[in-house]
Amino acid sequence: YNAAHMAVPGDGPALDDVIDFTRHQLEAIAAKGELRSPLAEQVARALDHPLPRFTKLLETMYYVGEYAQEETHDNTLLELARLNSHLMRSLHLRELKALSLWWRDLYDTVNLPYTRDRMVEVYFWSCGMIPEEEQSRARLMFAKTFGLVTFLDDTYDVHATLEECHSFTEAMQRWDDSAVSILPEYLGMLYIKMLSNFKDFENMLKPHEKYRMSYAKKTFS
Known part of the structure; x- marks a missing residue:
């Protein structure tokens, strides 16, 4: 099945x-x-x-408890699985705390109250997509990227006029601080924060990984 x-x-x-x-x-x-x-x-x-x-993460959580009920379970293996679950939970809490602080600062700075406050939802999605412990950096970048997408989605879908959408799209294609001049005032800070966050993403990458940002920017814009 x-x-x-x-x-x-x-x-x-x-x-x-x-x-x-x-x-x-x-x-x-x-x-x-x-x-x-x-x-x-x-x-x-x-x-x-x-x-x-x-989601692999949820299936693992369920299975650890169910494995203990199996007559042939290995106590050592079960204890290691429980320990790993506790370690992963601790890691996820640290990541979520960091993301929540980042999101609150971003949300307050751009001041777009029509945008959905959904960082916990986005982080849960990130854990489902990238569950491996060693992929913490990727999880954080993924969650932040889709947090930024939330601003764009709600701006384009429910708030901005067609003309404002065209202006923001043009600014995104330029990908330059000077393009903020063509935007309505209320979207200026969002644009600036998007550029600065992608710069932060690039700084998180190792020298041989930085070429990836050109693809990320092209896809995002």
């Missing part, structure tokens, strides 16, 4: 048939109450969110 959900467009109808068949069988078994814990919880979760489409 889970393996079939790794299908990609073009794989044909066979895997769709596999999903339909296995789902029907799993639902029937679950309805009869024939599954014991923790398998029952794992099946219920898979029927709701197949494993290839579920």
Whole structure:
């Protein structure tokens, strides 16, 4: 069932048939109450969110607790898994604290109250996309980038006029401090902070990684 959900467009109808068949069988078994814990919880979760489409971080949190219920579990392995979970939680809290302080400063500085306050949501998304412990820098950059995207999304979709949108797009394509002169006053600080944050991103990269910023700027603008 889970393996079939790794299908990609073009794989044909066979895997769709596999999903339909296995789902029907799993639902029937679950309805009869024939599954014991923790398998029952794992099946219920898979029927709701197949494993290839579920956040690895959340699946790990669930599985650590479920593994302890298995008769054949290894106590040493279980203890190491719990320790790793605590370490990851501590890392995530530090990252979220840093991002919250960054976001609050940015939100207050640009002073665009129509923008959604959604940094926690964005960070959760970042953890889902980049769960590895060693990828802390990438998680922070990803979260900050999409925090900036939130300002753009809400400005373009619900607040700015068509003319103001054209002006901001032109400024983004220039990617230069002088372009702030063509923007309405209320968007000037947002533009300046966007440029400065991307400069900060570049400073976070090692010399051999800095070429990536040209692609990031091109995509962002």
